[in-house]
Amino acid sequence: GIQVEQSPPDLILQEGANSTLRCNFSDSVNNLQWFHQNPWGQLINLFYIPSGTKQNGRLSATTVATERYSLLYISSSQTTDSGVYFCAVVDYGNNRLAFGKGNQVVVIP
Amino acid sequence: NAGVTQTPKFRVLKTGQSMTLLCAQDMNHEYMYWYRQDPGMGLRLIHYSVGEGTTAKGEVPDGYNVSRLKKQNFLLGLESAAPSQTSVYFCASSYSLGNEQFFGPGTRLTVL
Numbered sequence: 001g002i003q004v005e006q007s008p009p010d011l012i013l014q015e016g017a018n019s020t021l022r023c024n025f026s027d028s029v030n031n032l033q034w035f036h037q038n039p040w041g042q043l044i045n046l047f048y049i050p051s052g053t054k055q056n057g058r059l060s061a062t063t064v065a066t067e068r069y070s071l072l073y074i075s076s077s078q079t080t081d082s083g084v085y086f087c088a089v090v091d092y093g094n095n096r097l098a099f100g101k102g103n104q105v106v107v108i109p
Numbered sequence: 110n111a112g113v114t115q116t117p118k119f120r121v122l123k124t125g126q127s128m129t130l131l132c133a134q135d136m137n138h139e140y141m142y143w144y145r146q147d148p149g150m151g152l153r154l155i156h157y158s159v160g161e162g163t164t165a166k167g168e169v170p171d172g173y174n175v176s177r178l179k180k181q182n183f184l185l186g187l188e189s190a191a192p193s194q195t196s197v198y199f200c201a202s203s204y205s206l207g208n209e210q211f212f213g214p215g216t217r218l219t220v221l
Contacts, residue, residue, distance in 0.1 A: 033209060033210065041197060041214075041215050042214055042215070045211060045212075048208075086152075088152075090207055094154075095165065096142075096154035097201075097210055100151055101149065101150060
């Protein structure tokens with residue numbers, strides 16, 4: 001099945017800082033999702049981004065499917081951005097979303 | 110739209126007890142999924158359904174059963190709970206496998 005790797009695993013940010021999270025995947029994909037798992041455990045959909053670039057407020061994402069990676073940008077980070085960020089791609093061979101292990105982000109005031 | 114809902118939110122079981130987790134979606138999605146999440150890991154697929162009346166095994170199906178009698182509901186059953194099934198369970202739905210998946214709030218299950 002498809003392997004999904006995320007980096008860095010852990011990140012501590014000062015409030016107001018910018019950051020980039022990376023997701024690499026082992027095979028060609030035609031879909032990719034980014035999620036934010038907040039400290040209460042809820043999984044929030046951030047982006048469905050098979051290719052190209054999308055922006056939503058202070059967050060943006062870029063997927064370069066031909067090079068098998070996606071990037072999530074957080075600008076002017078706030079304490080509410082804390083949590084774990086997951087990327088996931090569809091593994092058609094196993095009929096599932098294949099998740100990375102996540103990027104644990106802590107934003108300190 | 111409530112999206113995807115799950116009941117209960119929390120549950121504590123003793124080893125050997127049984128229970129059913131209920132997932133409901135109001136988006137008219139064909140596909141529904143049950144995942145489990147364990148510390149330090151992403152989500153792993155337990156079972157899934159591609160439409161009313163269908164079910165199929167995912168990555169980690171042992172010890173679980175599912176049913177999809179109505180399109181909007183997907184039930185996950187544990188017949189004889191084991192401590193290894195202590196986890197957070199998420200339900201999700203989508204129009205098809207390649208479309209965006211939407212997740213419920215999760216059920217935190219502890220098996221003593």
